[in-house]
Amino acid sequence: AQVPVNVTVTGAAGQIGYALLFRIASGQLLGPDTPVRLRLLEIPKAVKAAEGTAMELDDCAFPLLHGIDIFDDPRQAFEGANVALLVGARPRTEGMERGDLLEANGGIFKPQGEAINAGAADDIRVLVVGNPANTNALIAQAHAPDVPAERFTAMTRLDHNRAVSQLAGKLGVQVTEISKLTIWGNHSATQYPDIFHAEVAGKNAAEAVNDEGWLRDTFIPTVAKRGAAIIKARGASSAASAANAAIDHVRDWVLGTPEGDWTSAAIVSDGSYGVPEGLISSFPVVSREGRWEIVQGLEIDAFSRERIDASVRELGEERDAVRALGLI
Ligand code: NAI
Numbered sequence: 001a002q003v004p005v006n007v008t009v010t011g012a013a014g015q016i017g018y019a020l021l022f023r024i025a026s027g028q029l030l031g032p033d034t035p036v037r038l039r040l041l042e043i044p045k046a047v048k049a050a051e052g053t054a055m056e057l058d059d060c061a062f063p064l065l066h067g068i069d070i071f072d073d074p075r076q077a078f079e080g081a082n083v084a085l086l087v088g089a090r091p092r093t094e095g096m097e098r099g100d101l102l103e104a105n106g107g108i109f110k111p112q113g114e115a116i117n118a119g120a121a122d123d124i125r126v127l128v129v130g131n132p133a134n135t136n137a138l139i140a141q142a143h144a145p146d147v148p149a150e151r152f153t154a155m156t157r158l159d160h161n162r163a164v165s166q167l168a169g170k171l172g173v174q175v176t177e178i179s180k181l182t183i184w185g186n187h188s189a190t191q192y193p194d195i196f197h198a199e200v201a202g203k204n205a206a207e208a209v210n211d212e213g214w215l216r217d218t219f220i221p222t223v224a225k226r227g228a229a230i231i232k233a234r235g236a237s238s239a240a241s242a243a244n245a246a247i248d249h250v251r252d253w254v255l256g257t258p259e260g261d262w263t264s265a266a267i268v269s270d271g272s273y274g275v276p277e278g279l280i281s282s283f284p285v286v287s288r289e290g291r292w293e294i295v296q297g298l299e300i301d302a303f304s305r306e307r308i309d310a311s312v313r314e315l316g317e318e319r320d321a322v323r324a325l326g327l328i
């Protein structure tokens with residue numbers, strides 16, 4: 001029998017947590033042959049709610065679920081963790097400046113980075129979902145000097161999946177016909193969904209669309225502002241789709257991306273495509289043998305260059321801000 005994989009989930013009692021945990025426990029994260037043990041981290045006042053979710057997980061009698069432990073202490077929650085999904089974060093509230101937001105999140109992601117450094121398993125893989133995700137990942141990474149930097153990633157897979165769906169809708173094809181789409185930069189309004197290298201049924205997608213106005217004025221803003229549109233319609237932020245994207249990200253990271261395609265993930269830059277080394281930025285990526293690799297050699301035209309640079313500039317500003325606050 002396989003040894004269970006320890007999956008730590010923070011913000012477990014939140015709405016993404018609720019959509020995520022059942023899918024992990026059912027085997028959708030790591031496949032049907034891999035048992036999991038859940039380690040849930042919450043703040044003290046939400047531990048009770050996490051216990052309620054754990055009762056429901058018990059009630060599913062998932063064959064692959066080998067245990068659930070609930071903590072309010074990051075040191076304990078990350079002990080032995082093989083996969084860590086950092087979902088809990090401090091949201092921006094009315095009147096909060098960027099500096100306040102970064103500082104509040106520093107108070108969460110610094111101790112979590114330290115706890116990962118101290119106690120996680122050697123093969124630890126970290127996905128940060130909680131916003132501002134790229135910079136929260138940078139903060140956690142900075143406090144885990146013994147963990148290889150590339151093990152800290154941030155989620156742009158929801159943006160990627162949204163872009164695939166929008167493009168398929170425009171072209172009147174199934175999502176399975178779309179490949180090689182890319183989200184570049186920050187998981188924020190500046191992100192750039194790039195269809196210039198994307199393919200639809202093997203042909204170039206930008207040529208198939210052949211409509212720069214749609215690309216500029218509809219597609220890019222629709223993808224970038226989709227989160228706000230969901231809030232407006234649903235009265236609550238994206239949760240099941242965010243959980244789904246987190247599952248996609250980790251599953252592809254561990255099990256590999258399909259041949260002939262790539263996906264998008266925010267990973268530490270090695271300087272590729274002019275993105276300053278060390279920033280955690282979204283790239284076109286494949287996963288081979290459990291490691292993300294940036295797809296190389298794509299030609300970037302002026303339209304794309306301008307947009308990638310703008311989003312990467314924002315990432316640099318966020319990094320400078322957390323540096324100035326002493327958080328990294
Ligand atoms: P939520 O507010 O429903 O849940 C967040 C949970 O985190 C709460 O239960 C809270 O008690 C917990 N939490 C707060 N601080 C914590 C800490 N220090 N340790 C452990 N748990 C802590 O929020 P929701 O909807 O689940 O979203 C979570 C995060 O995901 C937000 O930051 C949101 O902006 C982000 N998000 C990111 C997306 C992406 O594409 N990267 C997409 C959608 C949401």
